[in-house]
Amino acid sequence: MGFELAESTRLGFIGAGQMAEAIARGLVNKGVIPAHRITTSDISPSRQKVFQGFGVSVQPSNADVAANSDVLIVAVKPQYVPVVLSDASSQLTKNHLVVSIAAGVALKDLESWAGGARVVRVMPNTPCLVGETAAALSPGTLATTEDVELVKGLFSALGQIHVVKESLLNAVTGLSGSGPAYVFIAIEALADGGVAAGLPRDVARSLAAQTVLGAAKMVIETGKHPGQLKDEVASPAGTTIAGIHELEKAGFRAALMNAVIAATKRGDEMSG
Amino acid sequence: MGFELAESTRLGFIGAGQMAEAIARGLVNKGVIPAHRITTSDISPSRQKVFQGFGVSVQPSNADVAANSDVLIVAVKPQYVPVVLSDASSQLTKNHLVVSIAAGVALKDLESWAGGARVVRVMPNTPCLVGETAAALSPGTLATTEDVELVKGLFSALGQIHVVKESLLNAVTGLSGSGPAYVFIAIEALADGGVAAGLPRDVARSLAAQTVLGAAKMVIETGKHPGQLKDEVASPAGTTIAGIHELEKAGFRAALMNAVIAATKRGDEMSG
Numbered sequence: 001m002g003f004e005l006a007e008s009t010r011l012g013f014i015g016a017g018q019m020a021e022a023i024a025r026g027l028v029n030k031g032v033i034p035a036h037r038i039t040t041s042d043i044s045p046s047r048q049k050v051f052q053g054f055g056v057s058v059q060p061s062n063a064d065v066a067a068n069s070d071v072l073i074v075a076v077k078p079q080y081v082p083v084v085l086s087d088a089s090s091q092l093t094k095n096h097l098v099v100s101i102a103a104g105v106a107l108k109d110l111e112s113w114a115g116g117a118r119v120v121r122v123m124p125n126t127p128c129l130v131g132e133t134a135a136a137l138s139p140g141t142l143a144t145t146e147d148v149e150l151v152k153g154l155f156s157a158l159g160q161i162h163v164v165k166e167s168l169l170n171a172v173t174g175l176s177g178s179g180p181a182y183v184f185i186a187i188e189a190l191a192d193g194g195v196a197a198g199l200p201r202d203v204a205r206s207l208a209a210q211t212v213l214g215a216a217k218m219v220i221e222t223g224k225h226p227g228q229l230k231d232e233v234a235s236p237a238g239t240t241i242a243g244i245h246e247l248e249k250a251g252f253r254a255a256l257m258n259a260v261i262a263a264t265k266r267g268d269e270m271s272g
Numbered sequence: 273m274g275f276e277l278a279e280s281t282r283l284g285f286i287g288a289g290q291m292a293e294a295i296a297r298g299l300v301n302k303g304v305i306p307a308h309r310i311t312t313s314d315i316s317p318s319r320q321k322v323f324q325g326f327g328v329s330v331q332p333s334n335a336d337v338a339a340n341s342d343v344l345i346v347a348v349k350p351q352y353v354p355v356v357l358s359d360a361s362s363q364l365t366k367n368h369l370v371v372s373i374a375a376g377v378a379l380k381d382l383e384s385w386a387g388g389a390r391v392v393r394v395m396p397n398t399p400c401l402v403g404e405t406a407a408a409l410s411p412g413t414l415a416t417t418e419d420v421e422l423v424k425g426l427f428s429a430l431g432q433i434h435v436v437k438e439s440l441l442n443a444v445t446g447l448s449g450s451g452p453a454y455v456f457i458a459i460e461a462l463a464d465g466g467v468a469a470g471l472p473r474d475v476a477r478s479l480a481a482q483t484v485l486g487a488a489k490m491v492i493e494t495g496k497h498p499g500q501l502k503d504e505v506a507s508p509a510g511t512t513i514a515g516i517h518e519l520e521k522a523g524f525r526a527a528l529m530n531a532v533i534a535a536t537k538r539g540d541e542m543s544g
Contacts, residue, residue, distance in 0.1 A: 127486025
């Protein structure tokens with residue numbers, strides 16, 4: 001059932017940072033593409049070694065990566081995207097599919113820099129690293145249905161991905177792009193609560209992280225509404241409803257909604 | 273590497289509700305014990321059918337379950353524990369290990385009702401259902417090191433389990449027992465935030481649940497402090513720190529700490 005790239009498809013990464021590594025390793029581990037069909041380029045010798053370490057060939061330049069790939073994943077910081085695409089442009093053709101994971105860099109700009117190549121924007125998040133990303137994509141004007149299916153296939157191997165309008169990518173950034181940070185804070189706070197209640201720190205941290213994981217998995221696997229699952233664990237006059245009362249008194253829901261909205265707005269500002 | 277019960281060990285469930293089912297199914301699915309070495313009893317014919325449906329034999333009475341098991345898991349609501357143990361007591365011997373998952377029922381009471389059997393208390397949580405429980409156990413005065421290892425083995429197949437002093441079991445209830453409800457609310461609120469920012473409901477719900485899952489998995493798999501992971505995703509003047517600011521303004525951390533503390537206190541009150 002797993003997605004596999006066509007035998008001839010070659011994958012290139014411009015930029016060999018953490019996200020590029022997470023994506024490349026994930027795709028190799030899941031059998032989507034063998035490492036020998038992947039190339040990358042990066043100015044850092046230590047990052048080059050990391051990629052060579054799992055069988056990816058390192059090219060001397062961004063143009064060489066473009067020349068040796070059909071699908072080109074641009075995984076550099078947003079401000080470097082124009083530079084790296086201009087480096088690669090001599091080798092970029094309309095046969096290339098360019099996939100940008102740079103936050104806030106618009107499809108129309110990507111298309112203008114990519115010299116006629118088809119373009120898809122993706123907003124992944126860092127749980128890519130553990131194969132559990134929550135991502136969204138928006139296709140450019142030249143991207144085909146097959147391009148969208150290919151990018152969906154790639155990222156489905158690394159978690160889940162949805163297709164949205166480009167105008168919604170900042171909302172995705174505000175929710176799933178920035179969301180892991182909210183969850184990290186929640187885990188730390190739950191552990192602190194456990195320590196306040198007397199638990200040893202290591203037990204509290206472990207119970208907190210595992211509880212968050214388990215509850216999320218229940219939402220995903222049961223397909224039930226989270227409100228229903230909440231009702232099912234809240235016994236009359238029990239411990240759970242006592243905890244819930246504290247959350248509601250503090251405006252816990254509004255805080256999380258505000259966080260998503262504020263992060264989305266910040267994304268809108270940054271996109272100009 | 274998986275835990276397996278000794279070939280001769282027979283497992284009995286008094287009570288065939290949701291938690292009993294989650295535990296029994298999980299143990300069978302993980303190969304810890306074959307279904308034909310498990311028995312249960314329950315007054316509800318529909319619950320009997322569920323257990324028979326995956327190969328567990330249903331006994332006419334609690335005493336029959338005790339007579340046909342070495343390890344007896346008591347999975348009824350707390351108020352029914354004295355009754356079911358008194359039902360079973362004619363067949364309970366000091367060769368039995370009684371494992372109670374009833375919240376707030378003390379070891380000393382369990383031991384007095386269990387007629388000389390060894391007793392271990394466990395506080396699991398509902399993600400047992402998806403194999404991701406966060407649990408803790410406390411051994412009674414007669415329980416051996418082997419008993420503790422056996423119960424750890426059983427619940428490790430269903431998630432994770434820690435050994436704590438009995439006086440801390442209410443803190444475990446406040447954190448991991450009641451914690452899934454806090455996470456369900458957080459997922460609903462993150463999804464609401466996404467909808468407020470313009471995302472379709474189904475995309476927002478899916479991104480929210482997957483983001484919570486992925487972030488928790490990152491904490492568990494990387495072993496990094498959640499505070500460090502938070503720092504790593506918060507770029508200068510970026511979207512994430514804008515979201516975090518909203519959480520901190522609202523006292524998000526204190527709300528979660530208060531929830532754990534309040535639920536723990538309620539557990540203390542209920543334990544009398």
